[in-house]
Amino acid sequence: MELAEIMRLNEGRGLGHTLGIELVEATPDRVVMRMEVGERVQQPFGFLHGGASVALAETVASVGGLLGCPPGKAVFGQEINANHLRPKQGGALVATGWPLHRGRTTQVWQIEIAGEDGKLVCVSRCTLAVVDARQ
Template structure:
């Protein structure tokens, strides 16, 4: 993948790419002071940021970046379990890969593979102005 994470939200939250393929993206995020809410648990917003990042990277791997770009246009999340420490992994897999939209399911799990959150993200595929 030819995209830098430097100076991005992903860098701020400590998100790392574990696996990146057109049909599956796995990201890893620490559960620490960067991703906690005030009571010391993983912030739901950080979880959603992880989910949308995984879907966006997966979408990017399914386009020609010389002619198109992808943008998240809708995301939902159901938070199942709380966590205070360790790492969570976001795994994005496709429901639909189309010419103008994609729909990705993202499961967020802890290091024991317990489900923390589940999301669905719709990604728009937008032609670049100069293509």
């Protein structure tokens, strides 16, 4: 799938839109996205909600996975884990992901999420199922 088609499918809708996730760079081998840490992604005490980090990580993996799929194939999140390394209040996050494995039926992506200062906030690994696009 081409990047323009992915962007068109997500334009103005979906969880990424709701969370304010912005695409910075995307190739089949590297995806970079950005997300502001504001009210929509904070827990009640003003810190980044861990679920928002996980959603950001899966969005990175999914875009990269789609870009790396053969024609007629699509990807769906199958498993994701995340280690939250430090709290974050305000500012922005930059998530960078790359494939560790691209197989016929699965892909595995590594995602690092850092603050603008470069300090890691979260690391995640996401397994994607590769399926027929018509499913």
